[in-house]
Amino acid sequence: MGVRWLLNFGLLALPIGVTLGVLMGIQQHRVSSGQSPLFQDNSVTHEYSCAKSDGIVPPTKGQEYTLNPNQWGWNKGEDGELCIYVDKNNNKTYATNTTAPLWSVTWDYPRGPIDAPVHAFPNIKVEDVFPLQVADMNKINIDFKWNYGVGKNASKTTDVDKLIDTADMNANVAMDMFLDSDKTKAGESTKASHEVMVWFATIGTATQPLGLTVDEELQPAIHNMTIDSTKFGLWMANNSNDQVVLTWMSYDVTTEFSGNLWPLVDYVMTADEKYYPSKTDYMGYMSWGTEAYSANRALRRNIAIGYEPHVHHSRIHQSHLHASRHSALEPQLQSTQIHQIADLNLARSDGGLQAARRRARR
Template sequence: MGMDPSKITTFDNETYATSTTAPEFSVTWQYPPGSTAAPVHAFPNAQVNSSDIPIKLQSLKEINLDLHWTYGIGTKDVASTNMQTLTNNSVETNVAIDMFLDSDKTKSQSSSDAQYEVMVWLATIGSSAQPIGLENGAVSTQVVNNSTFNLYTGENSLNQTVLTWVAANATEIFSGDIAPLLTKLSAMNTTFPTSSTYLGYLSFGSEAFSSNVNVTFSVPKLSIDVQS
């Protein structure tokens, strides 16, 4: 079963409180396990649509997040996430910031044409929801807003370099600047994004791998503020 459109909350742009905040939204989904080559069925998300991006990393000062998400069994929003209940019901998913970057300004805005995909996983739920490159071990560690993130890297089926910062512990409420996770990359490796690479695509959501039952991903609070 895919995402039921009736379970998706939509708002007109006029209801956005500010240019950096989004209204609450939620989605209910249920999928069988996918193939090894394409394990993710969907990525329900809110994407930043702003004149602040594309932006070169050398001009990027802050990416301030202020968000709260929950995951629960069934079709209703829940107040808090019970990880054990999700695991007991074989839920495989994550909660993540998804970004795409490229040295070409236009390509950086495309999730399929960009050279780099950089993700920040705030939660990993289940044993099958794994970042690309996990088997090779973490290549770096960074602490942001008192949360520890480990970096994994590899290539996806589109031959994009995927760099995934994974939180050591699930972080349901996050308020802080994640720009250091991008600027760290430009100082690490010549095959990673550089200071002249453009960040052209930024979204927040959840990769739906699989679940035996209906699960509801809810985002009661979301603000993303890109500062140059």
């Protein structure tokens, strides 16, 4: 007993540095032998991409996301640039299993041609969930607050007049969805038959949804709907890929929103119009971001977007983006400077998404 006591005492009496050295040696052995580590690396790795298109997929134990600068209307060598910034937790864990990494974006573009004004759609995209048949969906609940500003850091408030007057800025803030009767094509943004967008902000005179003007004349909305005190109007037209684009645009800049967006999707699915999608179609893609059109040359490099969450819990700032079928699968968005989170909750009444959820966590 005396020897054992001395050994224990000796170990406890070791200087902290020596103790940690021993423990870290044990940790390295466990990792090298395929065992789980004793300690988690709680540091954050900062990653960014200024590529035309890139897939930043932060390692996670929960819901997987892809962040993409998506400069689809810009080519290397042309004027302008965009960079997306992502903070990755090295322990692969976030506030919840569906919390996404912090992210932000800065961009810089001249005004483009009238028929092709968009340079990029930097966004965060939900992975390992779609395709889902629309007939099985019944909710898209979203709760968020976002900010757009001019400066090195994202602003805590959005002053649209300043963005337009100071920077001659043109951009939107939008949710983007693609659908098709073919579940494979539904997941390909250039091949899907239909695109459904929900715009929460339309900033600048050049920022217009397809179908808003015909022969330079403004067209009335096909339909209007109010959700969470926000009035949306619907417009429709074909894009350059001959895809049918249906855009619900808020009449006012909506920096805060909390409500169920499903009625907007459900309307276009049940309107029984010749060129509309139907509930037998598949939703194959869902993302959230900003379409970057243009800003004044002198200030373009200082355009930044950030998202700020509502506070639901002490020290935990969250907004929620839910698309559900009676259970839960919740992706989230955030920005690096104005911490934003949006949870996407996708579930099926038959429980079929539970398997998808397990695959997403792999």
